[in-house]
Amino acid sequence: MNKLDQSSCFHCHEPIAPDLELTTTINKLAQPMCCLGCQAVSQAIVDADLVSYYQFRTEPGQKGSSLIPEQLQQYSAYDLVEVQQDFVYNQGDTKTISLTIDGISCAACAWLIEHKINSLKGIESIMVNSTTQRALISWYEADISLSEILNQINKVGYQAAPYQVDEQEKIAKANSRKFLLRLGLAGFATMQVMMFALALYSEYFTDLEQEYRDYFRWVSMIFAAPVVFYSAQPFYFSAIRSLLSGRLNMDFSVSLAIVGAYIASMIATINGNGEVYFESVSMFTFFLLLGRYFEQAAKRQASISSSNLHKRIPITANKIVSKSGLDEQPQTQQIAAKQLKINDVIWVKPGEMIAADGMIINGDSCINESMLTGEHLPVDKGIDQPVYAGTVNISQPIEIKITAVGQDQLVAEIIRLQEIASNTKPKVSLLAERAASYFSSFIIAIATLTYLVWYFLSPEDAFWVTLSVLVATCPCALALATPTAITCATDIFTKMGLITRQAGVFEKLPLINHVVFDKTGTLTYGNQQIEQVSLYDTLSQLDACRLAASLEQSSHHPIAKAFVHFECQRNVSEISHHVGQGISGVYRTQLIKLGSKQFVTEVSIANHGTNIDDIAISEIELKNGFSAEVEQQTKQRIYLSIDNKLQAQFTLTDSLREDSAETIKQLHANNISTSIASGDNSGHVDFIGSTLSVGTVKSGLTPQQKLAYIQQLQTTQHVAMFGDGINDAPVLAGANLSVAMGSGTALAQNSADLILLGDNLLRFNQAIKIAKKTQRIINQNLAWALGYNVLIIPLAVTGHVLPYIAAIGMSLSSLIVVSNSLRLSRIKI
Incomplete structure (x- = not known):
């Protein structure tokens, strides 16, 4: 063992007391520590595989508990129960959290994070949405801690933190300002470089002296440097992360083009001969950033609904502290809504939003639940009836006993389900992502072959033609074709009070040609x-x-x-x-x-x-x-x-739903057959069937008989089954698509693919139309993305596309795909 320097602590550099022998093994060397605090913290840094902290630090660490690097401290704090209660949902042995991840630029980034975290012991599931830049992770606390998950994401090159609306908006604004700075700098430099480029190109028409030509090149190189080394950084970081994961993403070819063109131009400038491409580098970096900026703005618009749901929950609540009589207004204390606990009682006056899920214990009123169900007509609520956070009390003051807080509330469950739906990748999306990953390697091979061919045919044109190939064929549009459309469609479903719980809903809905209804609680209100x-x-x-x-x-x-x-x-x-x-x-x-x-x-x-x-x-x-x-x-x-x-x-x-007849009528008009499969063996089933003109009526069926009937229909048709979502679980699981009329209290227990909050059956017909339009838009996006690349590759390879034109084409291609998906957001419901 090397002789230790006992004069100062390796961690904090403070003097070490005489006869004190505390050490931590760092990089295979026993390093002296001045106290137990420094020893514990340094060992935590070693155990967290953050030893490089010591290599790159510029200041000594601090003593005591503050010795852990700020990043490590921040992550460790997330393991505290009191910290987790605001953003972690507990369900049995598992925990679920929604994380916002900074640095996601494409589908390949999402793939990298998913595969890295999925390989960790204790991870149940992870879904990353490149559109919203969020991840939904479920894990077993006994096997892995939240801080370790955050650390592992950080190791891959991304910064992750629990999704919180206020903080996320601050981060989004800061990132937007930084991006605008990069964009503005690139635009300013492009204008300057283009002026010098015009002077250089003028030599084709007039003689330009050598010293002026060299001067213009050197100045162009200086102006292009900030563009290459600062403005284009997002492309480099994304490319490096993909390389570290052993894959090539769509930003790799862009980064290669920018860096390669600048280095080649710099060598030509230093040597005083050869072609320079400073104007092309600056221009296509500017256009790429401009396209990425509009693309991110569109993504934010597509993913804004969950933030709106969060904002509907009030910040404060009026907690009842004392009360004289049943009919007298109680004495209240205004507290932060986050401080509410189960069994607390709050006072909600007309016009106020309800601060947490609860049960009415005194009073009756009308509640506007449009934020949950999409229905703007108030719902009558009385004693012992549930109410939910974010809904609005309309007519009379009520007392509410809190039954759920934090991540156990209905709003939080809806947001989780919305994220699952947004993160769900249809088969066509998975195929597109796989194609995009292979396409990047294919483009590198094509670019290499293009350079070699042009080098022998026309050496002076080989470089710029290769640049055009690298930039023009970036598969951004292909990767964006599906996730943006799915995010927009999920947003519409949430506004309509439709909650998707399982994968593939947007793929299954357009195929449905037969709907089987359970009677009670579906075609009827279920208010027996x-x-x-x-x-x-x-x-x-x-x-x-x-x-x-x-x-x-x-x-x-x-x-x-x-x-x-x-x-x-x-x-x-x-x-x-x-x-x-x-x-x-x-x-x-x-x-x-x-x-x-x-x-x-x-x-x-x-x-x-x-x-x-x-x-x-x-x-x-x-x-x-x-x-x-x-x-x-x-x-x-x-x-x-x-x-x-x-x-x-x-x-x-049990009265029929007001829209049952219209729902059946519209289904028939769309060539969708209908049936009733009910366990009730009374004549009431036949009466309902004849009243609504349902095609086939089956009564007195056991669950096994219902399942057998559905399986019989499935031999020739795609079947959707309506049920209560709890008692008919085996039957619902057997259908191609299961639909439940959901109540808020049963939402978390429900196992159906699609849940209709509220009493509007017609929403199902609208859901089919939206799903079909979503499918059409995805197909249009894929057709455009593939068609663009099929068209542009031959043009770029044959030298018919200039580098800056290639950048414009690639950016426009991505914008067209995103804008086409945003058409879904304009659907009126």
């Missing part, structure tokens, strides 16, 4: 109400309803809503859900059943010795003024039995 109770035994009407409510208290089925207002005072145990049939449980050692006729009456009818319809019943009317006999075909009935003895029959009502 008890219209009539028929008793068959000594059980009272109230006891029958309470027993049914006790069974249904753990059910998510829409029928359970009919019993929510009855007190569940019966201690029912061993509750079992028999999918498609009903619910059973044990009450005081007695078996209780609630469900369909077949499920409940298998033994009950035998015990009575007669059919249910023949039994003399006592009808108890729950609705005031009800006196007409209930028609079998228009009502749904469920039955209650105790120990296989029939006790009661509940007649339920």
Whole structure:
């Protein structure tokens, strides 16, 4: 071991106390430390593989906890629970975060980050969107920390931080100013260099003395230097990152052209002979930056919706601190909305936005939920009904008990799902990205071959022709063809209250030619109400309803809503859900059943010795003024039995959605067939089918029978299935596309591909139209990108495209693709 210098600390350079022997092994050498703090921090730097900090530092480190480099400190802080609660979503053993990543310039950057982070142990998934410059990462905390993920992204050459709207806007503005500075400098230098270039080109018409020619070249070189060494830096960094990853991206050919042309021109200037291309270098750098600037502006426009959702959540809330009576205004304290905790109670006056998800505990009002559902008509809300952060209280003051904060709120879930949809890459996008990566290598080979051929045919033209090939054929447009369009379409879906949960929705929707509806909660509102109770035994009407409510208290089925207002005072145990049939449980050692006729009456009818319809019943009317006999075909009935003895029959009502008929009509007009597949075996299913003119009606089906029916249809058609998203999970999974009418409380539990928030079924028809238009635009983008490159390659190779014209063509090609995608944003909903 080398003899240590005990006079000063290797880390902070402060004196070391006598007889103190603390060391840290750095670059295989034991280095002295002055205290335990310096030793701990230096070891953390070594463990984080940041030893190069010592090599490149210009100042000694600081003592104590502040000794870690600023970057390492910043990342370590993100592992603190109190820091993570604002931007990390916890779901079981996994955590999910949305990161903003600085430096992403193309699809290849996204590919590099995805493959690097995916290789780490503990990463469940990562999706990077090159349009929004954001990444959605899920990981297992037991295997890897957030700080390590951020460090690994940094090692690849990108700066990552949790996505926070305010900070992101500051970063975006700073980056925009920096980019404008690069662009302005390139534009100014281009004008100056072009003036000298005109003087140089004038020698073709008049004699130009050698000293003036050399002078113009040297001045041109000086003016072009800032363009090459500062303005063009984004292209270099992107190219270097791609090289380090073992791939060639679209910026590599651009960087090669800029650097190669400048070096060649500089050599010609120093030697005093040969051609110079300073004006071409400055001009096509300017045009490339100009195109990239407009492209980034378009991307920001395409990805702005999630930021708007974040901004709809108020900064402050009025927390109730004391209250005298139910009807009196409570005493409140204004606090930051981020300080709210579960079970806190807030006071929301008319016109104010709700600060967090919660349940109304006092008062009733109308709530504008347009930010979630896209529907601007207010929704009536009363006690025990949920409300969501960012929605607006319209008519009366209400008290809300907080049930979710931070990343557990509905808005946060919608934003996460929106990012998943934006980051989802259709098959055509993956093919385009793969083609773009190979295309870059192909262009380098073509450029090399072009130079060799032209060197023998016309040496003086070989260099500028090769430059034109490198610049003109950059596959930027090919890589942008799909992600920008998908981002715009996802934005529209979010505004309409359509949430995409699974991959491939935009590919599947245009193919759908048959839609299968579950009845309850889809074609109907799912707001079941008890219209009539028929008793068959000594059980009272109230006891029958309470027993049914006790069974249904753990059910998510829409029928359970009919019993929510009855007190569940019966201690029912061993509750079992028999999918498609009903619910059973044990009450005081007695078996209780609630469900369909077949499920409940298998033994009950035998015990009575007669059919249910023949039994003399006592009808108890729950609705005031009800006196007409209930028609079998228009009502749904469920039955209650105790120990296989029939006790009661509940007649339920559920009104049709207002737009059900128009939805079916439009589907038929678009040559899309329709069916109903329901577990209800009453005549109500046939009544709904005939009322709405549905093509095929199947009633009394078990989930297995529904799945078999869908599989039968799939032999010749692409099938979309509408269901509640929870009870029909196996059936939904079996369809080509699954759609659910989603409630906010069930959003996170839902497994459907597409979720419709709100009550507007017609949104599904609009979704099909938007998906078809998105597919057309993607195809147009790909056709243009491929067509442009097929046309430009022969022209550039044969010397018909000047370098600056090549830069204009490449920039315009990318702008055309992005602008074409932005047409989706102008769709009126």
